[in-house]
Amino acid sequence: MATAYAQGNVNYGVIGAGIQGEKHIEVSSLAxxxxxxxxxDMNEDRARSMALKxxxxHVFSDWQELLAVDEIExxxxxxxxxxxxxxxVAALEAGKHVLLEKPMATSVEDAEAIVAAQKAAGTKLMINWSNRWMIAFAKTKEKLDSGAMGDPLYCYARLNNTTYVPTQMLSWAANTRLPYWLICHRYDIARWYxxxxxxxxxxxxxxxxxxxxxxxxxxxxxxTVEFENGQVGNFESCWVLPETMPYMVDSKFQLICTKGYANIDPTPPVHQLATDDGYSHEGFLAANVMGQPVGFVRQAIEHFINCCVTGSEPLITGEDGLQITRALVAMVEAAETGEAVYL
Ligand SMILES: NC(=O)c1ccc[n+]([C@@H]2O[C@H](COP(=O)([O-])OP(=O)(O)OC[C@H]3O[C@@H](n4cnc5c(N)ncnc54)[C@H](O)[C@@H]3O)[C@@H](O)[C@H]2O)c1
Structure with missing residues (x-):
């Protein structure tokens, strides 16, 4: 019988204990x-409260101190x-396996430096495009691979946020661009397909x-991306939807193939919640149920942990990350210059 967890143990550290880092902390503590x-975390109080919970x-505000801990693998x-x-790069040079959050980098030079460090270290590197573990995306990949849909021709992918994300959730929104923050998730899926x-x-x-x-x-x-084998992808993303939206994510993915069509609405199920005080729509991309995280976020992190334990290659490698980074950087450049970018 297949087990969800490979036998063994890996000693784990998490650098960055913000919104996404908390998920890595939680999942690695439960695995x-x-x-x-x-x-x-540079916010030591935050790191301490996460460590206690x-x-x-160990609690650090300086990542170099965490990387100096030998027992962390x-x-x-x-x-x-x-x-x-x-x-x-420093983590790989210190001999650690690394699960790096998406996007891998915001420049091709940065991505190349990371890949070079991983090759020199020989440790595992995975980039966390966790949406591959969402059921609809994974099932569509299975159908494609079975040949039942024929060959993929075209995809339309939309992934939007409300203004809450760039104005309140992220203090560093001005340091990124939508291709790195959102489009990269859907570009990863399209390239995979x-x-x-x-x-x-x-x-x-x-x-x-x-x-x-x-x-x-x-x-x-x-x-608009034209791929080497003739497929075309249309990617749209904004982060200025009104905060009155029922959920901060709005998403759509359509895949047209020679013998099939997948129409995916990855927006989380929204449920109505009414009390004497008011009425709301609530949605959950990932959530805790009975005190345990469930869903694709947990599965992606556990996949990496299993790879560390077994020595197998992660589903999304540094080389994938480098290729994706080339496309994302080209998207930003094409928008800034108004010129097509050829890769
Ligand atoms: N895979 C996904 O679906 C997904 C979802 C959300 C975010 N992300 C990615 O995860 C990463 C983190 O995003 P987030 O939403 O958690 O951001 P965040 O702002 O909530 O958290 C970032 C944390 O890093 C800490 N930090 C910043 N500089 C530091 C430093 N030099 N040393 C130590 N700590 C430092 C901050 O104090 C903060 O707690 C981003 O790359 C983001 O794109 C991925």
Missing amino acids: PNATLVAVC HGAK AVSIALPDHLHREVT FGCEAKKITAVSRSVVLKEMGIDTPDFYQV
Whole structure:
């Protein structure tokens, strides 16, 4: 019988204990084949409260101190998008396996440096495009691989956020761009389905709403990608939807194939909640049920932990991350210059 957890143990550290880092802390503390040893965040109070809650014995505000702990064999890095390179390269040089949050990097040079460090170290590196573990995306991949849908021709992918995300959730929104923050999830899925790389990218973006709020990052991107084998992907993303939306994520994915069509609505199920005080729609992309995290976020992190224990290759490697980064950087460049970028 297949088991969800490979036998063994990996001693684990998490660098970055923000919204996403907390998930890595929680999942690694619960996995029976991992031991959460340390938590690091520049906000030491935050790191300490996370360590106390999830049973880590070490707390650091300086990631170099965490990397100096010999017993730590693997780390998750969940720092803001633009801060991934230095810490990831140092972690790999320290001989750690690394689960790096998406996007891998915000420049091709950074991604290349990470891949070079991983090759030199020979340890595992996975980039956490966890949406591959969402049921609809995984099942569509199975159907494609079975041949039942024929060959993929075209995809339409939309992934939006409300203004809550760039104005309240992220203090560093101006340091990233939507291709790195959102489009990368859907580009990873499209590339996975198409099985080849981008060849030509055109894109437009506009800055109106967030600019007026003093946040220097475009409101939306519309990107067309032509792939090597002729497939076309249309990627759209904005983060200026009204906060009155029932959930902060709005998403759609359509895949047209020679013999099939997948129409995926990955927006989480929204339920109605009414009390004497008011009425709301609530949605959950990932949630805790009976005190345990459930769903794709947990599964992606556990996949990496299993790879550390067994020595097998993660589903999403550094090389995948580098190829994806090339496309994402080209999207930003195409939108800024108004010129097509050929890869
Ligand atoms: N895979 C996914 O679905 C998914 C979802 C959300 C976010 N992410 C990614 O996860 C990463 C983190 O995003 P987030 O939403 O948790 O951001 P966040 O702002 O909530 O958390 C970042 C944390 O890093 C800490 N930090 C910043 N610089 C540091 C440093 N030099 N040393 C130590 N700590 C430092 C901050 O104090 C903060 O607690 C981003 O790359 C983001 O794109 C991935």
